[in-house]
Amino acid sequence: MDFKDLTYLIAIEKYGNISKAAEALFLSQPSLSRFLQNTESYVGQPLFNRIGNKYVPTYVGQRYIARAKEILNIKKELDQEVGDILKNDSGLLNVGFPAMRGTYMLPCTLPIFHSLYPNVKIKIHEESSNRLNELILNGDIDLAFYNQPDDNPNIETEIISHEEMVLVMSPDNPLCEMAYPMEGCRYPHLDLNLLEEKGQGVIMQNPNQRTRTIVDRLFRQHHVTPNIILETSNIRAEAELASRNYGVCFITETHLKHMKLDKPLKFFSVGDPSTPINFVAAYRKNSYLPYHATEYIKIVRDFT
Structure with a gap:
């Protein structure tokens, strides 16, 4: 099983439906169905319960998918670290903001970042602070900016301003x-x-x-x-x-x-x-923080 196969399983779990997952993956539904059948045959256990058109992970499926996410996060961090070592000023940075905070911070910080790193694309995720925590822990975003939450042992924070x-x-x-x-x-x-x-x-x-x-x-x-x-x-x-x-x-x-x-x-x-209240930058504890993420944190700190 390769990294691509892991993304297939995560997509099925995310969308709960083979058709929607196949569409998101740009695959045909029969191809994704065959993949799942072959994977379950390989594992020797069903990974999903079929409830009508809904695909719900079994316990084995939950553990499989949890490990798949960990593996893909490790791969992403490795790719980022190698890119930094090679001084490759390109890539993708996923950043989260609560919607209100983003309305005035993004126009003042993104142009500065773009002028310094024109080949690095930033994808913005506007969500509530609680949802941003979930995205951090799932590895869906590299960092988020929000009012400091209650202590979470799996999230590291840096104070930006008081x-x-x-x-x-x-x-x-x-x-x-x-x-x-x-x-x-x-x-x-x-x-x-x-x-x-x-x-x-x-x-x-x-x-x-x-x-x-x-x-x-x-x-x-x-x-x-x-x-x-x-x-x-x-x-x-x-x-x-x-x-x-x-x-x-x-x-x-x-x-x-x-x-x-x-x-x-x-x-x-x-x-x-x-x-x-402390306004903070937050990211997953004990994970590799990309060079461009640390640079964006500096820009946000200067703005505030």
């Missing part, structure tokens, strides 16, 4: 008058308990977004039950809504720096006494 998550609202919101200066806070400090006491509506990001995870933890730590009036993945939309006094929301200050809104906003520090 920022603060702030509470955002319209200047017309009466809560603005209840904030006060506090040592260690960049912005006036507002007690989170006031949100519950005043019945203030809160706009929240979706549960799979990193900021939402941080805000949920913050509310639990302060024993506050928020009045959630809206959940959205659109960070700009929640800022626009807050500027129109349709609730309050939580956004990292870097996002806010790059937004041009029709109406003004007020920012407040919350937490003990504030809620700092």
Whole structure:
């Protein structure tokens, strides 16, 4: 079995369907079906259960595919390392960003990278931070940039910059008058308990977004039950809504720096006494990080 055969098995598992997998691999369906039959005959066990048109890996299939992914990741890292040794300024770099972060970071960093390495193609993956973690661990991307997650023993991070998550609202919101200066806070400090006491509506990001995870933890730590009036993945939309006094929301200050809104906003520090966040570059621990990935990290660090 060669590397190509391993990609066939991974495609069948990914798409769960022979026809779709064959189309993605630019193969005919009969050819891929024969390949699977021959492979299962060689292994001596079925690798997939056939449930209608759905192909679901058996336990043996799961182990086979897991090892196949490991082998292909090792091959990819070896190819990258050899390319770096040969000083080959060409190749492909897979980079992940949350969508909002990418809107202002990509236009400022990709042209610089391209001017230095015109023969290196960058493929951008825009996903939630949790999904980017999965792509890192699966070897689908070389690195990602996002707000630092909870510690993961299989992911290495490098701090790019420090920022603060702030509470955002319209200047017309009466809560603005209840904030006060506090040592260690960049912005006036507002007690989170006031949100519950005043019945203030809160706009929240979706549960799979990193900021939402941080805000949920913050509310639990302060024993506050928020009045959630809206959940959205659109960070700009929640800022626009807050500027129109349709609730309050939580956004990292870097996002806010790059937004041009029709109406003004007020920012407040919350937490003990504030809620700092590290913006990081992340990649798989104990894996080879390509030379061009380290160069792109430097460019992003300079931008921030």
